[in-house]
Amino acid sequence: MNEDELIEQVAGAYRPRDGYHKAWHDLDAEARRRAYEVALASRSLEAALDTEGLSTTARAVLARITNQTSR
Amino acid sequence: MTDLDVHLAAIVAGDADAFGRWMAGSERVVRESLRSFAAVVDVEAVLQESLLRVWQVAPRFERDGRPNGLLRFAIRIARNLAVSEVRRTRSEPAPPEDLDETLVEHAREPDPLLRAAILECRDKLPPKPRQALDHRLADAGAHDDADLAEALGMRLNTFLQNFTRARQLLADCLKKRGIEVS
Numbered sequence: 001m002n003e004d005e006l007i008e009q010v011a012g013a014y015r016p017r018d019g020y021h022k023a024w025h026d027l028d029a030e031a032r033r034r035a036y037e038v039a040l041a042s043r044s045l046e047a048a049l050d051t052e053g054l055s056t057t058a059r060a061v062l063a064r065i066t067n068q069t070s071r
Numbered sequence: 072m073t074d075l076d077v078h079l080a081a082i083v084a085g086d087a088d089a090f091g092r093w094m095a096g097s098e099r100v101v102r103e104s105l106r107s108f109a110a111v112v113d114v115e116a117v118l119q120e121s122l123l124r125v126w127q128v129a130p131r132f133e134r135d136g137r138p139n140g141l142l143r144f145a146i147r148i149a150r151n152l153a154v155s156e157v158r159r160t161r162s163e164p165a166p167p168e169d170l171d172e173t174l175v176e177h178a179r180e181p182d183p184l185l186r187a188a189i190l191e192c193r194d195k196l197p198p199k200p201r202q203a204l205d206h207r208l209a210d211a212g213a214h215d216d217a218d219l220a221e222a223l224g225m226r227l228n229t230f231l232q233n234f235t236r237a238r239q240l241l242a243d244c245l246k247k248r249g250i251e252v253s
Contacts, residue, residue, distance in 0.1 A: 010115070014213070014216065015113075015116045015212065016215075021116070029110035030110075033109045035109075036105075036106065039115060047098075052091060056208060059211030061122045064123055065123065
């Protein structure tokens with residue numbers, strides 16, 4: 001797995017229930033900043049493609065909310 | 072600037088769709104407020120946890136009369152969580168806690184013209200990048216990329232390369248239309 005592929009993984013919205021993406025730990029500080037910028041740009045594109053204007057981050061949060069039994 | 076507090080009453084009443092509409096306008100601002108932490112915490116993980124906490128505590132949120140009160144509250148939650156993460160995982164100091172208040176003024180509802188342009192650009196993508204893009208968007212963070220790749224019969228690195236290519240081709244197509252994605 002090269003650095004660009006690790007960055008692409010970290011820039012995605014998937015996160016395990018216990019927190020950090022495992023690929024995040026394999027990136028140095030500069031690569032983590034690049035992953036942040038890729039995610040920022042990607043979420044704008046995703047939200048624009050979504051019929052309700054939601055990014056994959058927002059969809060992931062909503063899925064967690066609707067899976068909860070109470071607040 | 073859009074005042075996203077128009078969704079507050081419905082959110083407090085437990086309307087998850089209203090919270091979705093609030094996130095559509097607020098997510099980017101909260102994410103940008105975490106930029107200085109990008110090298111030391113997994114911003115995506117902190118952001119998702121912060122948004123979840125906003126939903127959980129929204130019924131107890133009290134407005135101060137200024138617009139976008141829930142967004143300011145969300146930024147405080149996110150930055151406090153990021154600081155806690157830095158303290159939990161590292162010994163080095165956290166980034167400064169002062170916040171650029173002008174960030175809140177960037178709250179926006181989705182732009183329908185941008186959507187039309189992106190849809191046109193997406194339709195021009197080659198099949199494999201389009202497949203990777205569509206599959207990851209439809210999954211919305213539910214599964215890791217290894218699972219998504221396997222479902223499409225691709226190797227993980229091939230899937231990621233196709234997704235990167237899709238994102239770059241979309242950005243290039245939009246740039247030709249005078250739209251910069253950042």
